[in-house]
Amino acid sequence: MLDPKTLEEFGAKMSALLANSPARDIEKNAKAMLGGLLGKLDLVTREEFDIQAQLLARTRERLQALEARVEALEKTRSGQ
Structure with missing residues (x-):
């Protein structure tokens, strides 16, 4: 060896x-x-990509919450 x-x-x-x-x-x-x-x-760095991916995930969560609120408001409004 x-x-x-x-x-x-x-x-x-x-x-x-x-x-x-x-x-x-x-x-x-x-x-x-x-x-x-x-x-x-x-091109972007991996760090920049990860930051944008996190931002997108938070934005999606907020959008879903807002959509649920709008749907609830529409239901209560149509019920009146």
Whole structure:
């Protein structure tokens, strides 16, 4: 079985080798291009999405309560 220290050394050497290779430049360019494309899209963060989902749930609850009140008022009014 391989020694964890040997694996760490190998990983460090590979990282150093890749940092100085054209692959690193390609990765940087790809990340920049992807970041630019995603920046143009109308996206929200997960936190913003969750906040809006909570707001929508509260709004639905209030709407249902208001609908029930209107229905009760209509029943009492039609009964008069």
